Amino acid sequence: DAKTTQPTSMDCAEGRAANLPCNHSTISGNEYVYWYRQIHSQGPQYIIHGLKNNETNEMASLIITEDRKSSTLILPHATLRDTAVYYCIVRVPISSGSARQLTFGSGTQLTVLP
Amino acid sequence: EAGVTQFPSHSVIEKGQTVTLRCDPISGHDNLYWYRRVMGKEIKFLLHFVKESKQDESGMPNNRFLAERTGGTYSTLKVQPAELEDSGVYFCASSLEARGSYGYTFGSGTRLTVV
Numbered sequence A: 001d002a003k004t005t006q007p008t009s010m011d012c013a014e015g016r017a018a019n020l021p022c023n024h025s026t027i028s029g030n031e032y033v034y035w036y037r038q039i040h041s042q043g044p045q046y047i048i049h050g051l052k053n054n055e056t057n058e059m060a061s062l063i064i065t066e067d068r069k070s071s072t073l074i075l076p077h078a079t080l081r082d083t084a085v086y087y088c089i090v091r092v093p094i095s096s097g098s099a100r101q102l103t104f105g106s107g108t109q110l111t112v113l114p
Numbered sequence B: 001e002a003g004v005t006q007f008p009s010h011s012v013i014e015k016g017q018t019v020t021l022r023c024d025p026i027s028g029h030d031n032l033y034w035y036r037r038v039m040g041k042e043i044k045f046l047l048h049f050v051k052e053s054k055q056d057e058s059g060m061p062n063n064r065f066l067a068e069r070t071g072g073t074y075s076t077l078k079v080q081p082a083e084l085e086d087s088g089v090y091f092c093a094s095s096l097e098a099r100g101s102y103g104y105t106f107g108s109g110t111r112l113t114v115v
Helices: none
Strands: A009-013 A016-022 A032-038 A045-050 A059-063 A070-075 A084-091 A107-114 B005-007 B012-013 B019-024 B031-038 B044-050 B054-055 B065-068 B075-081 B088-095 B110-114
Touching: A009 A016, A016 A032, A016 A084, A016 A107, A032 A059, A045 A059, A045 A070, A070 A084, B005 B088, B012 B019, B019 B088, B019 B110, B031 B075, B044 B065
Parallel strands: A009 A107, B012 B110
Antiparallel strands: A016 A070, A032 A045, A032 A084, A059 A070, A084 A107, B005 B019, B019 B075, B031 B044, B031 B088, B044 B054, B065 B075, B088 B110
16 A cells, blocks of 8 residues: 655644645555544544545545645544544555555644634 | 444553453444554554454464454454553454445554553
8 A cells, every 4th residue: 555644743723624634646546545533542533535536525525636646634624523643544445355454654643722 | 323342441461461352343344353553653453354254364463362253243352461562552443345445433442551
């Protein structure tokens, strides 16, 4: 799976949009970009994923550049409860009968400030 | 639906003792995964079950670790004998399909402390 690079930490004011960048310059054509987060003392939580089109769900939006070498996770209105470590993971969607584990990096510690 | 449940939430044992962690996946999820984070390092994959079969156990650190999933429902992870470096948080996750296209659901983890 391609390696990813994320800033170590970021701050965001409550109510503002949080934009978390991720570089994945070695991503392959069939690799998806996944985002997970881990709130303190909880297990990782799936947020969103995409291949090349921008994606949006009830939690966040994912913007992937046209060359797919980087992406941005957007939390449109950050709350204090969004304070967590955010992980950007790129991986091939595993085919039937095989498995591919998630490779977590160091992630970005997002702190939402009141 | 109930999420992924792990038990115990915390365990403190002495070096050389045995500990068994349990994971109850979401009902109907054939795929079950174990991950761990030790000593502030990154979360690492341990193994993957499809029903009762081990699909991938490439992340298991050594033969002191034994994972089972009898009957394809809940899973146990036994550490015997435990060493100091085994301290960390052990996470279990499950998914309906192996592709995990819509993400895996993780439990809250078991914090293991070996003293």
